[in-house]
Amino acid sequence: MNMRPRTRSAALAVPAPAGGLILQQISLRLGGRQVLDGVSLTAAERRIGIVGRNGSGKTTLARVMAGLIAPDDGRAEVCGIDVARDRRGALGAVGILFQNPDHQIIFPTVEEEIAFGLTQMGRSRAEAAAATRAMLDRFGKGHWAGAATHSLSQGQKQLVCLMAILVMEPGLIVLDEPFSGLDIATRMQLMRCLDAVEATVALITHDPEPLTGFDRVIWLEGGKVIGDGPPDQVLDRFGRQMRIWGGQDDLSDLPG
Numbered sequence: 001m002n003m004r005p006r007t008r009s010a011a012l013a014v015p016a017p018a019g020g021l022i023l024q025q026i027s028l029r030l031g032g033r034q035v036l037d038g039v040s041l042t043a044a045e046r047r048i049g050i051v052g053r054n055g056s057g058k059t060t061l062a063r064v065m066a067g068l069i070a071p072d073d074g075r076a077e078v079c080g081i082d083v084a085r086d087r088r089g090a091l092g093a094v095g096i097l098f099q100n101p102d103h104q105i106i107f108p109t110v111e112e113e114i115a116f117g118l119t120q121m122g123r124s125r126a127e128a129a130a131a132t133r134a135m136l137d138r139f140g141k142g143h144w145a146g147a148a149t150h151s152l153s154q155g156q157k158q159l160v161c162l163m164a165i166l167v168m169e170p171g172l173i174v175l176d177e178p179f180s181g182l183d184i185a186t187r188m189q190l191m192r193c194l195d196a197v198e199a200t201v202a203l204i205t206h207d208p209e210p211l212t213g214f215d216r217v218i219w220l221e222g223g224k225v226i227g228d229g230p231p232d233q234v235l236d237r238f239g240r241q242m243r244i245w246g247g248q249d250d251l252s253d254l255p256g
């Protein structure tokens, strides 16, 4: 896997670690609301959890990390790529997996879905087809190549989305609640697939359990980082705070 920095920006003073993530003072308003508010962090760990209650800004941060939204202020850099400005570079640096694979899958067959990102990165059709075959074989799913994506179960679709990301060999994979619609067995299988992934994984979740054994957990609240450290410390504080909030009556509200 190639996790070496690609084009480096002279404007960035701190060198990005291989596969690393640098967020510098990320702020973003959406619908008149400050959704992200000065988020800064440098991460070189391989397994990073992101927690926070509903509406705290996790998905928005995930989209910024993947370069899908440009922040109003600040910059997001992955493997030396400014992901909002260098979209082609970002394709090879970071992949994102959403909760619902139906929002991600666009092609009628599995092999087309997996090959698409590679052709977007400039690979020839033949190269993309060969890499797609190799990826399917790696998961023992060579027979899925011509299968119709709409005929797959949610868990199978999620695995196709994961393979479509892995085939691009990104330095960072952002997972936004990817397991919430899956049964326990499928979740365990996908989690095992991810355990074997060499790339840095940033997992957004409401469930602290999969974060056991992670290197670092970041806690977002109101678009700010309010906790950052080893899982046992951050999750202990997070759990206590969630129980306090859970005892109150005001549910997470819309902006305004």
Ligand SMILES: Nc1ncnc2c1ncn2[C@@H]1O[C@H](COP(=O)(O)OP(=O)(O)OP(=O)(O)O)[C@@H](O)[C@H]1O
Pocket: 030, 031, 032, 033, 035, 052, 053, 054, 055, 056, 057, 058, 059, 060, 061, 253, 254, 255
């Ligand atoms: N496109 C948008 N326009 C207006 N407001 C938005 C938009 N996207 C998100 N928001 C608001 O930003 C806040 C953060 O949303 P976000 O989806 O990032 O939170 P989250 O932590 O992922 O929440 P959840 O755990 O419920 O998925 C919410 O208050 C949401 O209403």
